[in-house]
Amino acid sequence: MKKIILFFCGWMITSFLLAQKCDPSKTPIVFVHGFLGSGDTYATQFQRFISNGYCNNQLYVFDWNSIGARGNTSAQLDSLINVVIKKTGADKINLVGHSAGGGIGYNYLNDSLRASKVAHYVHIGSGKNTKPAGKNGDVPTMNIFSTDDKVAKGGAIPGAVNIQQSGNDHYQVATSEASFYSMYSFFNNGNKAALTNKKERKPVIAGKACLMGENTPLAGALIDVYAFDLTKGNRKKSAPDFHFLADSLGNWGPFMADPSIGYEFVLQPTGGQRTVHYFHEPFVQSNSLVYLRALPKTGMTALLLNILPADDNQSVLAIFTSNGAVVSGRDSLTLNDINLSSSIIAPASKTGIAQFIFDDGDKKSSGKLIPNFNAVPFMNGVDLLLDTQSNSPIHLYFNGRDLYLPKRKSASEGVMVLVLN
Helix, strand or coil: CHHHHHHHHHHHHHHHHHHHHCCCCCCCEEEECCCCCCHHHHHHHHHHHHHCCCCHHHEEEECCCCCCCCCCHHHHHHHHHHHHHHHHCCCCEEEEEECHHHHHHHHHHCCHHHHCCEEEEEEECCCCCCCCCCCCCCCCEEEEEECCCCCCCCCCCCCCEEEEECCCCCCHHHHCHHHHHHHHHHHCCCCCCCCCCCCCCCCEEEEEEEECCCCCECCCCEEEEEEEECCCCEECCCCCCEEEECCCCCEEEEEECCCCCEEEEEEECCCCCCCEEEEECCCCCCEEEEEEEECCCCCHHHHHHCCCCCCCCECCEEEEECCCCECECCECEEECCEECCCCCCCCCCCCECEEEEECCCCCCCCCCECHHHCCCCCEEEEECCCECCCCCCEEEEECCEEEEECCCCCCCCCEEEEEEC
16 A cells, blocks of 8 residues: 555656646647557557647547447547546647547537537548538548558548558557657647657556456456566566556556566456456556456457467467557567468458467467457457466567567466557
């Protein structure tokens, strides 16, 4: 308890110091994610905006249930925008929508009263429209799309500020530095942003515990945080460095991270969902959008992921690339020397962001795709046996980085997730 209080005080001090450097007159921004996404889609963009003078309380995400939304999503977004306007004292907000979130943005702005609360709208990697946002096309709109986006067939929108990119996949068009520079200029009267890669001595880390896809908060979830050596595949010590209890909205944290080491987050939900071990590369900048997702027990996502084994003779590992897909010919991803970035596993058309690694029952590592995932965007299943009877760590190589993970028993210890920057 004392450690939590001390780090809460540290968070308050850090927030105060950041507030001294930020510009409280800037217009708040609300970001909307796409299908199967969450607010952490925009984690790197938050860091870039904060590095360029935005205050922490000027940046917000709208988490919605992208696989089974009930009720009026526009009304839910409107409630959040009303809260942001009241909290910040701003007259209007700027709105950003990616992929399916772009459809939400356009639908929201079709109502004139709601549109009056929005100064600018940015449409990213989403459908092509015939006019800018707003009932009469009267909301200033920037449309960012990529010719290498294999999911959304975007194109120029008449009357909008159109930014065409190349080389960026469907996810990168939301997370890239190029998109940040375009958004910043659009929101700030054409002014240019500065460099965004500042390394912090003590990054402040916090986030949210929720269900994958649905984004339902995991109130009361337990989160243990361990300093972790990704060069060896082990914890720095046996006891957790930090312990948190998620609040009613799933929020947890904060703590001050050491930017020279990785971290393992052990998420233990209270609703009977499986324990999940998240492994993160070192945090070099503060991040308030570290999402820890549990696997739903019911619903569309559960129908797919219920095939993940609960078997103490093997580990189950998901590899999540947080800022873009793994694309054959562009990226290099291997696991124990098995190529996960081949043209079969990682074609550009798949836009694979999450690779689920487990044995399909043959107790062999065939490296073949698991058919259940074939029709699902953004996800792959690959048949590889991660045998827990062997003490050797899991070796991964990703775009020039060697990483090592332990083998957690999938029945008694839980599922593993590696988050790659």
